[in-house]
Amino acid sequence: MxxxxxxxxxxxxxxxxxxxxxxxxxxxxxxxxxxxxxxxxxxxxxxxxxxxxxxxxxxxxxxxxxxxxxxxxxxxxxxxxxxxxxxxxxxxxxxxxxxxxxxxxxASRSVAEHAIALLFAVARRVPEADAIVRAGDWEKRQGLKLAGRTLGVVGTGAIGREVIRMGHALGMDVRYWNRTERPEIEAGLPGRRVPLAELFETSDAVSLHLTHTAETEGIISAELLERLPERAIVINTARAELLDTAALCALLERGRLFGAGLDVFASEPPELSEFPLEQRNLILTPHVGFHTxxxxxxxxxxxxxxxxxxxxxxxxxxxxx
Structure with a gap:
């Protein structure tokens, strides 16, 4: 050939x-x-x-x-x-x-590890702390302990399942949702399936792992994001098209969320003017989840x-x- x-x-x-x-x-x-x-x-x-x-x-x-x-x-x-x-x-x-x-x-494990890395980076304010030390300062800012908190995983494909297992291993209370029920797969997962709205209402951190299709485009809407508890974290290593990114950025600017980590964007490289770059709790990486x-x-x-x-x-x- x-x-x-x-x-x-x-x-x-x-x-x-x-x-x-x-x-x-x-x-x-x-x-x-x-x-x-x-x-x-x-x-x-x-x-x-x-x-x-x-x-x-x-x-x-x-x-x-x-x-x-x-x-x-x-x-x-x-x-x-x-x-x-x-x-x-x-x-x-x-x-x-x-x-x-x-x-x-x-690259299921590689992407899942990157999702967890972003979760830690946001929760423990790693980039912010690094910038403080590099500036010659020594200011200590409070982070979040993940153990004991609730992790919501949207999507139970290969990557989502890895994140579910890793979140459970960290001592997090894991709940998940998928568009279709997969009892033969989900029976072996730690945590429990809940409706999507409940997942957002009860999760301290949400990680997105759905495939982008016509049915999933925009599924993580402004209305769903508003259901998140105060000081929640949002991680997206799946596809930008799943998420109302403008609504997410608005929540960050209002101080409603503890932070967010994004590895995927509607256009790559992204149009930076669309993001509140002054928000130190917004962590952006250049679609490197699978780069191992x-x-x-x-x-x-x-x-x-x-x-x-x-x-x-x-x-x-x-x-x-």
Missing amino acids: KLVCIDGEAQYASIVRRDVIDPLAARGHQLDWFEERFADVDATIARAQGYDGVYIIGDQGPLPEAFLRSVPGLKLVSFVGTGAHRFVNVAEAESLGITVTNVPDF DEADDVFKIAGENILAFADGAPRNVVTSS
């Missing part, structure tokens, strides 16, 4: 060369690497002509709307990550006979999906249903 990566980034080039390009070449396949953007639709479509498949990193956004139907002979889209639906029109791909694959679970050495396996697994497809045994296939 002859494949192309159009939206490559220099920071990933050596990893992809080692874990994808060279192994594919050893099996008689070719992956050409380019570091371009999808913003120029015509250039993106032109770049893909003559290729059997596309390897998508995803950091440059979704494939252009006209892409799939404009590349004759395209058979495979191998997405480097979990949420392929955000980057590829899977229903259209199916109608055109194009297979879409993803990496269903590659172990989670870099995502590139390799996406490459292995290509080999499986070429061998006639596709795996990790994403469907529109």
Whole structure:
């Protein structure tokens, strides 16, 4: 097979060369690497002509709307990550006979650890304390002990389940909610399922771990956020589209919350004017929840999906249903 990566980034080039390009070449396949953007639709479509498949990193956004139907002979889209639906029109791909694959679970523990790291950073005011010492001062500000407090986890997918277990191990009273009940999975989780409104009304900290879909977009509304107790904490390492970020920022500015930690944004890099940067209890990180050495396996697994497809045994296939 002859494949192309159009939206490559220099920071990933050596990893992809080692874990994808060279192994594919050893099996008689070719992956050409380019570091371009999808913003120029015509250039993106032109770049893909003559290729059997596309390897998508995803950091440059979704494939252009006209892409799939404009590349004759395209058979495979191998997405480097979990949420392929955000980057590829899977229903259209199916109608055109194009297979879409993803990496269903590659960084659950890494993202969960980052969520807990943000929770600690907010609760113990770590960035604020660091800034105080660096300024030559020695002011001590009161933090929150997490043990004994209530942690609400929104979403019981692989990452959410890890956060539930870690929160329980910290001595927190964990409660969770998911759009669909999963008794066979939830039976093995510590804590208990509660309605979403109750979760917000009773949690000292809430961590978001839902997949972004049409049904979950904006699900964490201003009304839900207003239900939070005074001095609660909100953590989002899932998708910005789940959360009314403006309402969250308004609560921070009013002093209603102890703080918030965000690793995901509607546009990346974010428009900083949309955030109250003067609020030291707002911690922002550049979508690095999955950036660990172990989670870099995502590139390799996406490459292995290509080999499986070429061998006639596709795996990790994403469907529109």
